[in-house]
Amino acid sequence: MKEFEAESPLPAAALGHFVMKVRKVEVSYPFYAGLGLREAGTFPGMAIIELRGGTHLLLFQKDEEQSDALLDGRNGQRPEFLSERIDLMIAGHAKEDLERYRADLVGKGYSPAEIADETLYGHHYFSMQDPDGNGITFYTSHCGDKPV
Structure with a gap:
């Protein structure tokens, strides 16, 4: 093989x-x-x-x-959300890329938190909640030049 x-x-x-x-x-x-x-x-x-x-x-x-047969998940890295959560990574690497993405969401009527002042393991990020109150955190990418 x-x-x-x-x-x-x-x-x-x-x-x-x-x-x-x-x-x-x-x-x-x-x-x-x-x-x-x-x-x-x-x-x-x-x-x-x-x-x-x-x-x-x-x-x-x-x-x-x-859905009764499916177990409830507990995923993601951000502990401030106690319900199910998901981490999403945008294509951009720079804080400016995340700022543009966040501004687009605000323009569509979403209510994301501000971009955090600190980074998390080198990522810039912000969080928001979905209609069920599940936490979503958006991060800048750490992917290099290799295709993923």
Whole structure:
């Protein structure tokens, strides 16, 4: 068996799916699409949003049969949000890139927090909440020149 890295400049694997349970799929789906994520489709009780790199955010309606089998997740790095949370990384590396992205969200009617004065492991970042109160933190990228 050949090594994957020898055949492709991309990493050998990517995060395929990130599952979140939401109160109303019909509210959360346009919210996440408005962040600049790609709409991939809606289905009874769930919707799919595509992130850069091909990862899919699966939004499942809480308290429906298909989501009852899913465990509640506790992901992300920012401890100030006690509910489920997700960390998203923009394509830009500089604080100015994050400032432009944040300004675009404000222009669309979102209410993100200010960009933090300090960095977290070299990342500039800001946070906000989705319609369910789940925390979302947006970071500048740490990806180098290699394709991801």
